[in-house]
Amino acid sequence: MNVYSGNGAVPSTFSSGATSNNFGVGLVGTSKDNLIEKNKIGGNLNGVLIASSTQGGNVIRRNLIAGNPPVQVSNEFGASVGADIQDRSTPGANTFEDNRCLTYMGSVEPAPCPSISKPDDDEDRQEREIAAFGRSRLALPQARLINAVFHPSGGLLPKAAASAQPAQTAASDSATVTGKVVDAACFMLHASAASAASHKDCGAACLARGVPLAIATDDGVLYFPSDGNQRLKSLLNARVRAFGTVVEKHDPMELKMPVSDKNQMVVRIEGGYKQITIESLARNPAEKR
Amino acid sequence: MSQILCSRLILSVFTVFAFFVCSARVQATEISGTISTTLTIYDDSELVGDVKCMVAGNPCIDFGASGIKLRLNGFTIAENITGCTSATSSQDGIDVGDVASLHDVAIFGPGLVQKFGGFGIGIFGSTKVRVEGVTASDNCFSGIILVGSMDSDIERNVFVRNSRGSEGAPCGGT
Numbered sequence: 111m112n113v114y115s116g117n118g119a120v121p122s123t124f125s126s127g128a129t130s131n132n133f134g135v136g137l138v139g140t141s142k143d144n145l146i147e148k149n150k151i152g153g154n155l156n157g158v159l160i161a162s163s164t165q166g167g168n169v170i171r172r173n174l175i176a177g178n179p180p181v182q183v184s185n186e187f188g189a190s191v192g193a194d195i196q197d198r199s200t201p202g203a204n205t206f207e208d209n210r211c212l213t214y215m216g217s218v219e220p221a222p223c224p225s226i227s228k229p230d231d232d233e234d235r236q237e238r239e240i241a242a243f244g245r246s247r248l249a250l251p252q253a254r255l256i257n258a259v260f261h262p263s264g265g266l267l268p269k270a271a272a273s274a275q276p277a278q279t280a281a282s283d284s285a286t287v288t289g290k291v292v293d294a295a296c297f298m299l300h301a302s303a304a305s306a307a308s309h310k311d312c313g314a315a316c317l318a319r320g321v322p323l324a325i326a327t328d329d330g331v332l333y334f335p336s337d338g339n340q341r342l343k344s345l346l347n348a349r350v351r352a353f354g355t356v357v358e359k360h361d362p363m364e365l366k367m368p369v370s371d372k373n374q375m376v377v378r379i380e381g382g383y384k385q386i387t388i389e390s391l392a393r394n395p396a397e398k399r
Numbered sequence: 400m401s402q403i404l405c406s407r408l409i410l411s412v413f414t415v416f417a418f419f420v421c422s423a424r425v426q427a428t429e430i431s432g433t434i435s436t437t438l439t440i441y442d443d444s445e446l447v448g449d450v451k452c453m454v455a456g457n458p459c460i461d462f463g464a465s466g467i468k469l470r471l472n473g474f475t476i477a478e479n480i481t482g483c484t485s486a487t488s489s490q491d492g493i494d495v496g497d498v499a500s501l502h503d504v505a506i507f508g509p510g511l512v513q514k515f516g517g518f519g520i521g522i523f524g525s526t527k528v529r530v531e532g533v534t535a536s537d538n539c540f541s542g543i544i545l546v547g548s549m550d551s552d553i554e555r556n557v558f559v560r561n562s563r564g565s566e567g568a569p570c571g572g573t
Contacts, residue, residue, distance in 0.1 A: 111554075112553060112554070112556045112557070112558065112572070112573070113556075113557045113558070113559075114557075114558045114559075114571070114572035115557075115560075116559050117542065117558055117561045117562050117571040117572045118562045118570070118571050119562055119563055119564060119565070131567075131568075131570075132562045132565060132569065132570055133562075133569070133571035133572065134558065134571055134572045134573075135571065135572055135573050136541075136569055136571050136572075136573070138569045139546070151572075154571060154572065155571070159569065159571070161569060
């Protein structure tokens with residue numbers, strides 16, 4: 111989310127032939143296929159401006175766009191000089207979804223504004239449930255799970271999140287960890303499903319696409335191997351006993367889980383997780399019987 | 400014997416060279432104070448104090464290489480321009496790719512980029528540029544502009560009172 115406020119100046123010699131082309135967010139030139147999502151845009155000359163030259167495919171959704179331009183600007187200017195959404199593109203070329211906005215200048219029918227309320231949609235509910243569930247699965251009390259949303263593959267993902275912060279690591283301890291090898295992303299959302307034998311094929315598919323594996327202890331704590339999936343991949347869904355050095359990592363981590371061929375779900379962990387450098391690993395004897 | 404010595408010399412030279420290369424990659428360039436000619440960065444860099452820019456007709460800080468990061472560390476980069484005209488339009492705060500296309504570069508806040516005669520941050524013809532946590536305010540043209548760039552992430556930034564005087568050009572926050 112970005113915040114845009116008070117951007118843009120009113121043209122001093124505005125006439126019917128002049129244009130008020132300043133904005134909070136602007137799609138100009140030959141912009142296409144952009145996603146403008148979940149921003150707060152207020153007090154700009156125009157909130158969102160889409161120029162006639164844009165090539166379409168832009169999606170403007172779930173933004174709060176209001177107070178563009180400020181009422182004092184409109185009063186002093188004495189004419190309509192801007193709008194929450196100023197749309198000069200071809201109707202239908204771009205998509206407006208679930209924005210909260212009041213004023214619209216453009217040709218789309220029905221106009222996307224005013225739109226001041228909407229029912230609680232599935233994505234909102236899903237995000238809340240995922241966040242609540244994920245919090246209960248994290249090892250550290252200060253940890254929190256955020257941004258568990260569906261993204262189109264190749265879209266605007268926070269890819270660099272893990273490298274955005276300097277890595278921080280707490281002191282390490284040797285420990286023996288006993289638990290089940292699970293697809294970590296799925297486990298954090300649906301622990302019982304991820305641990306079920308019937309999930310093995312699904313987990314294997316996720317593993318093939320790079321979703322990280324972890325050892326889930328009986329009390330729900332996840333231990334991520336420091337060397338990736340290499341040592342655990344042959345033990346998916348098996349109970350194992352691992353001995354090694356355990357550290358609490360405090361830098362953010364993202365887990366990506368494929369959802370069909372065209373989408374993936376990103377689960378971002380902030381606040382910490384446990385990582386184990388495995389020195390010895392064995393299938394739990396109880397599992398062999 | 401001489402062949403062995405030669406090999407040792409080459410090995411020594413290589414070792415010293417590798418040491419310096421590695422050192423340069425690890426040590427971030429520290430930036431603060433007044434900049435009077437464009438500062439081009441080629442490695443990870445960070446602000447260690449406020450920066451005052453006095454570069455006429457050119458950007459203040461320019462990315463010169465792909466795969467590097469600039470951390471603002473809560474400091475301010477400012478030009479304190481008094482009048483916005485087309486003559487000041489090249490005086491950007493931070494530019495990416497204005498000389499050659501770049502990829503995988505990042506600018507991390509918190510930090511303030513303000514009162515430039517051009518754009519706060521200009522991203523031109525580049526790929527996978529990330530700008531996160533930056534506040535851009537009171538710039539004559541846009542806070543951030545992306546021209547001919549792809550797959551960029553502009554996340555958790557604040558844009559306030561930009562496009563103070565864009566001479567009729569379509570400008571604003573982003």
